[in-house]
Amino acid sequence: MKHLLAPPFPRALGFSMPSEWAPHAATWTSWPFDDELWVGHLDGVRAEFADLVKTIARFEPVHLLVRDEEAEADARSRLGTANVTYHRVALDDVWFRDNGPLFVVRGAPEGDQVSFVNFEFNSWGRKFEWENDTKAPETVAAFLGAAHWDSSVVMEGGSLELNGAGVALTTRQCLLSEERNPHLGEEDLEALLRDFLGIEKLLWLDAGLEGDHTDGHIDTITRFVNERTIVTVIEEDQDDPNFATMRANLERLKTFTDARGRPFDIVELPLPRTYMELEGKRLPPTYANFYVGNGFVVVPIYGDPNDDRALEILRGVFADREVIGLMSRELITGGGSFHCVTQQQPVGAVWKGDDLD
Structure with a gap:
């Protein structure tokens, strides 16, 4: 198994x-643990997580990282083994979108070969523990036998949203955070993402949701649903702090163009009406943190008046997939939802790096 640190x-x-909507070989995720970490919500989080994993496993294989014997036993009691493979891995938390690998493919249309980039993870700017989580991609590499690239740059999957045609969205609030890569500016990051992920055009929004401890991850606010269509959240209450930020994002999105200079189609998605907080701090519930898989889209819902409206909008833009709403009132207490805890492995033969010998 090759670890590549230098060009090419x-x-x-x-x-x-x-x-994300390209065909998947599997979904990778991690099982929740530690009731103290979840501020007393662990059992409810696990119940919601079980619904998520069982739903994904109906459509594609799931690889589930479990921290210890207790976590594995709990997961097996709720999930069984149908289309789920268990991996015992030391973990600090469950947000595998951010601490997991970012897969890359070559060959069309579905990827003849698959590899990944192992960026550094530092828990969104050293906010929490991360020493175990940043090592988790090596578990994936060992299981797959994949040659891959290791980078010392801090980069989280939730900070990037790609259309599969050379364009990606991000926020300055996140990527330019002083606690991530203080030595890198916009042009540096654009060059790095071009070299490592093939992103030819990086489009910058300014900021994300209030209460988002990831510092404005794009996957909580603005998502591609196909190569030319973007769904973006709006706050309808003018007194809410998110109102101005999301309106500014919307106006900015209207000026963006794709790799061929064509404007995008923009679809507005409401935020939940319900104000949610934990220990006096605002939480960032959002319908934009959906996960797209093989023939399905799973959407977080919250028992909120806007749940049905959001699902109707997303069914309209994902007409070729089954759009499934699952409860995320407990999971959001950790600050994220379904997209934050999942990472897709694209279809393709695992690259061994033999052509570099």
């Missing part, structure tokens, strides 16, 4: 990161 980087070898 993925783009030079024909690799790039595909869209």
Whole structure:
């Protein structure tokens, strides 16, 4: 298994990161643990998590990381083994979108070969523990036998949203955070993401939701649903702090163009009406944190008046997939939802790096 630290980087070898709706070989995720970490909500989180994993497993294989014997026993009691493979891994938390690998493919249309980039993870700017989580991609590499690239740059999957045609969205609030890569500016990051993920055009919004401890991850606010269509959240209450930020994002999105200079179609998605907080701090519930898989889209809902409206909008833009709403009132207490805890492995043969010998 090769660890690549120097050029040639993925783009030079024909690799790039595909869209989320490209065919998956599997979904990777991690099982929740530690009731103290979840501030007394662990059992409810696990119940919601079980619904999520069982739903995904109806459509594609699931690889589930479990921290210890207790976590594995609990997961097996709720899930069984149908289409789920268990991996015992030391973990600090469950947000595998951010501490997991970012897969890249080469070959069309579905990826003849698959590899990944192992970026550094520092728990969104050293906010929590991360020493175990940043090592988790090596478990994936060992299981797959994959040659892959290791980078010392801090980069989280939730900070990037790709259309699979050379364009990605992000926020300055996140990528330019002083606690991530203080030595890198916009041009540096654009060059790095071009080399490692094949992103030819990086589009910058300014900020994300209030209460988002990831510092404005794009996957809680603005998502591609196909190559030319973007769904973005709006806050309808003018007195809410999110109102101005989301309106500014909307106006900015209207000025963006794709890799061929064409404007995008923009679809507005409401935020939940219910104000949610934990220990006096606002939580960032959002319908934009959906996860797209093989023939399905799973959407977080909250028992909120806007749940049905959001699902109707997303069914309209994902007409070729089954759009499934699942409760996320407990999971959101950790600050994220379904997209934050999942990472897709694209279809393709695992690259062993033999062409570098």
